[in-house]
Amino acid sequence: MFGIVRPCSHRLGEGLKTQWMAHLCGLCLALRGDHGQFARIVTNYDGLLISVLTEAQAERTTQWRRTAGPCPLRGMRTASVVQGEGARLAAAVSLVLASAKVRDHVADGDGLLARRPVALAARRVASSWGRAGARTGSDVGFDTAVLVDAVDRQIGIEALAGPGTPLLTVTEPTETATAAAFAHTAVLAGRPGNAEPLAEAGRLFGRLAHLLDAVEDRETDAASGAWNPLAATGTSLAEARRLADDALHGIRLALREVDFAEGRLAHLLLAHELGRSVDRAFGTAGCGHAPEASFGPGGSIGPGGSVAPEGSFGPAGSFGPPPQPGRRGFWAGCAAAIGLCCTCKVCCADEYEGPWSRKKREGCLSNCDCDCGCCEACECCECCSCCDCGL
Secondary structure, three states, X not given: OOOOOOOOHHHHHHHXXXXXXXXXXXXXXXXXXXXXXXXXXXXXXXXXXXXXXXXXXXXXXXXXXXXXXXXXXXXXXXXXXXXXXXXXXXXXXXXHHHHHHHHHHHHHOOHHHHOHHHHHHHHHHHHHHHHHHHHHHHHOOOOOHHHHHHHHHHHHHHHHOOOOOOHHHHHHHHHHHHHHHHHHHHHHOOOHHHHHHHHHHHHHHHHHHHHHHHHHHHHHHHHHOOOOHHHHHOOOHHHHHHHHHHHHHHHHHHHHOOOOOOOHHHHHHHXXXXXXXXXXXXXXXXXOOOOOEEOOOOEEEOHHHOEEEOOOEOOOOOEOOOOOOOOOOHHHHHHHHHHHHHOOHHHHOOEEEOOOOOOEEEOOOOOOOOOOOHXXXXXXXXXXXXXXXXX
16 A cells, blocks of 8 residues: 555544545445456545545535445445545546556566566566556546656656756656546545646646655665765755645645535545645654654654654664664565455554555554644534645
8 A cells, every 4th residue: 555645534524534435435346346356456645536536526426335244344344435437536546547657567577577588577567467457447538648658757757957957847747647536536525626736636646656656765775876866966855845735735735726515525525634644754743642653853752742863862772873773675575465454454553564655654544643633523624724725
């Protein structure tokens, strides 16, 4: 499970948590229903935003939900889950982008993918996912060629980027791809007037996703010699933070122009949780319930939220920051991901290790770091005063 928007049950409240899980399970089941069990591995937090936006704009009917059977990720309980074109569009986008990610790992020769037989098998999986995503996209009227084109252009842009290249030049393909996906939710929901503001929100969300990924991976990339947008363009963390904050503000402004039928969950995820994702990536906020968390290059947060300066004793008593484990290869990561799903850690654990990156992640139902209390109290964000979105 991956993505930058990772809410927790405390901030969502019971009602919105149930809705969020309905979209997460709906995406997973849409992948299984159209493309088989193995395709469920590409389920991701950000992909379900497509499903959330589609339902948020549409008039509520019983056709949007169905009762799903028992699942290990829900403690073998049944649940009401989202179905229909929104979930299928989310599945198509997730498959195509996962296909591109695999091809990128193959091209870089990461881990086991440096071996030719493994690389050949991975290419077949990537090609299969790409074709499957294109078929599902076509079924819901979305041309996934815009996503494939963005990925292909990304490779060329990265090859030419160097010191002085504007960072937004590097993020442009991701912005274009997410803008197209967000805008198509308006078409599926029968609200074409929403397409333009949603395209703008999607463009800025793509920018944020690219920026935050670069910020979170900068130390790992530096250690492994992998390409990183910030290092390649010579962009400082301060400038990256400025661009991230501008994008977040732009998303909130764009959401004002969207005509939602019921937009509480979409607003919470894109106006509030996205802001927490920015803080988390830049180390300016941490979960008060976590025993340990990264605090960026200048130090770490110890037990109880205390800040330990760089060079202090780590959790094992060693001097200096705790060691960072290396990334897993593609197939080893797949095996770890399957293990996480089968043991329910992705949903139920307070913290688990990312299957590929091996970074510490919060379980999707873990404790939260909400410090304003207003979202939890009313289970909606339309009356919140803790953001400047005006909704």
